[in-house]
Amino acid sequence: MSQAxxxxxxxxxxxxxxxAMLLETILEDMGCVPVGPxxxxxxxxxxxxxxEPIxxxxxxVNVAGRQVFPIAEALRxxxxxxxxxxxxxEGGLPDEWRGLPTLQKPFTEAAVRDALMKAMGMADV
Known part of the structure; x- marks a missing residue:
């Protein structure tokens, strides 16, 4: 578990x-508190x-046939x-969303950790 x-x-x-269950397990293993899914x-x-604090x-990106970008806008x-x-x-994203941390499915725990660290501006721990 990473203290970060x-x-x-x-x-x-x-x-x-x-x-979703896999992601919850990965997040818990990293010491995070999953919200949702x-x-x-x-x-x-x-x-x-x-x-709620997030x-x-x-x-x-594709949630039950809808694009997730309204949620991304709200979070931004x-x-x-x-x-x-x-x-x-990342190639599957519209131009305005490219360059942001993106996980390619299927992903590994290390990929999730690295992408979150990048998104949160954390140095490698």
Missing amino acids: FAGRRVLVVEDESLV AATVDEGLQMANDG DAALLD ARGVPFVFSTGYG
Whole structure:
């Protein structure tokens, strides 16, 4: 467990329950507190806007057939860093969202940790 992540609250937006459970386990192993998971864009938007403290977020780009970008906008407005996860890699993102930390599915625990560290502006621990 990394002390750098101890107690960090990470919102998970993922519609595939097995992937969501995997992410929760990875986050817990890193010392994070998973928030969610949200399985729809509306649910994720509600969690992003309800005022709960969120330190970062993992956002599946395609959630139940809808694009996750409204949640990304809400988090950006709050100054919350986030990581996109997609089967298409960064190339599958619209131009305005490229260059942000992106996880290619399937991902490893190390990839999740590295992407969150990059998003949160943390040096390698």
